[in-house]
Amino acid sequence: MTAFETILEEGTSSRTLATDVTKAVRSSLIMRPIYELPARIYRQVGLDNEPNLLEHVDLMWLAFATLDIIAELTEYQVGASRTEILQHLFPLAEAQLQAQQIQAQPHALEHLLGKVFDHLVNRDNRYLPFSYRFYDGAQHQFHTRKFWLIKAVYTGQGKESFFALTDEGYVAYFGLHESSALDAAAIGNLRIKLLIERGKVDDALTATEQNRKQCLRKANEVRDVRRSIERNIQAVDFRHIHQLADEGADQATQIQQESGRLHHLVLDNLDKNSDEEELRYKLQQLAENLEQLNIQQMKLVNQLQKLPDDFSDHSHKLFRRRSIGIMPAMDTITRRLFATPEAQAAAVGVEFIARFDPPLRQPLFDPGSMIDAIDRALERQNASGDIYQQVEEAAAELIEYFQPELNDALMGEALKLLFNTVAGEPVLLSQLLTQAAAPPTPLTDELQSLLPIAMAMQVFQCVVDHRLAEKYHLQIEPQADQHVRLLLPDGRLYRGHELLLSSTHPSSLAIATDQA
């Protein structure tokens, strides 16, 4: 509860015009989304030649009906899906139109209802809460009130999102009596009352069950607090305990009054419906449930009120020396962090994430590897081989493709020679080229003269592309201090650094002897 709300609650003792007006304004803000509804949905719904449905339906009525439908549906489930809600709403809207003898396309009506629902959940504003500014006369300040009427709740079930009424939603529907004690159990009682009065005893039974669960949950919370008092009293805030106890006492009296009234209501109904056997039975069951609920709530109050005593029983531990290196409990840390102002939380968050998450892999920019990647991508694109396809039109001239002088056979021969020579022991490039110029091979003379060039090409490819070198098990080391000038048989001059070639293949020796 913010300081402002506390002032509002305590406001009765020091009432002035300013506080009263502010309170009324603040409470009435809750109705604003509903009042705004007709203004927000202004466009024509449906086709031009059809009657404009907006002029014929009561949008406010539909809005409150939506709230009621959700309140009813959520009695026995956590939330209601959009489709479900619209399904229930549709016949109600249809009835409105029938009263005026207006025929409407079902889809147009559905569309309209969808818009009503979307407005109530603030879909246009990304399902965020409605937010209104108002003037606080007592403090001479402006405040913003943010709230939902219908809120999407996470259930983890099904494919659709579920919606439920918020406290504000219940308040908007059950009247403008906004009070802080409208907690889950009290609202539950309101629901039960509604259901009994409508004769839906089955649903009322479910609601009592839910109320019981609420009690259990609160009891669990109390148990957790007690456990942490016993285990680690440092982590528990004494003031928090007192607050819990006070809160518990206040709430419990109120809930008890409510439950008592409900009990009477049920007994009343029992008398009235004394002739229907089944209904009587159910009402009796309901009365029993309510009684149990009452007992449970009393127990809970007792537990809550015992908490301060528990705390003082264990308080001697507070003076114990703390052992070094003990972590604060995650609970404490989280609670503190949630209470941090958002700017600071953001600063802490940035640091936290940096220190907590593993170091990031930072890709380094390298032009070489990028060109490599592009190259490979291009190769893949051309892999279909369509440029070598036969051209079949008779009239068309065949395009001459570039035929490389160093053809596959020649390169193969060079590779074979390279392998055989390198396999034995490391060899210098100049030796290799001389060897390529000399020996007779099954090649023609013309190709024979190109063999040294093919050999040089093979070696260079391996120098440029290390993957190729790995494939051929070649290791190439430039000899920085030696230069070569070599006249090749076809009249070309090879010059440059000397390279030392050696084989890295484990079985290179064996292959060499085999081939020899």
Added chain:
Amino acid sequence: MTYFDEESFHQANRLIYLSLIYSNGNRRALSQYMEEMTELLQKFRSSEPFQQLVEAGLKAMELQILTITNDGLRLSARHANSFFATTLTDYGKMLARSDNKAADLLCVHCAIATALFPNETDLDAPVEDLGVVMVDDIIQVLRRFADQEQKLPAEDDILDPQVRTAAQRIRELPEENPDSKRAGAGASWLALINRVLEHLVSTDYLLAFEDHQEEAIEYRPTPAYQAALRQAAVYAFHSFRNVATGQDPQLKTSATAPDEEPESPQLTEQPETEVN
């Protein structure tokens, strides 16, 4: 100054390099270096000069050791301005969103941790005993903490009521956004949680198990997560205390020279065990 041979420098850097791979959660990339890693770790454990060398290297790279496991050193950035620091942009890249807010992510991180380690002793317990969490549990924790600061007693109210708190930010987000698949749908609790969980799984901090019957994913913590959290949580807690007492050295200096952590990395052994 202790004498180091050239080999030691090489090995120290090698250990940092391999640990970076390991910390990134890339098991496949690391598998070919496993033998080398084991040797380096042995040297790291046995030789103190070598340890100092590695630590100096890590410090120079603005990294810190979170824990030491049998598979390598778990590293993280020393502070937010480090070159290796994970940033909000990284979360953004992952889901092609750029609307991440550090305060929200921090809350979600803490909620996940609180769901996994409800008690302080859990931070030291073997991870096998800790059980699993599902998105539902984390939502429960967020629900519990979202109105937390409202319950803080008035005297504890260090803040001007006009100042928005982290909890308030969370309170004003919807739990689930039915339009989440549309562009610009806006954040929700569920979206934030999934973003953080996805990142934690991809970096090997959490293990995800899919339960086909329930169609829900169960998350289990790893020792690395526990160790990382222990350090980060201590940081977060201290920085809050500084906010509360008005002196705020961490946040003021973090932009310029955020160094000199009071607590040294814990050099305790933590066998990394598979949880299945």
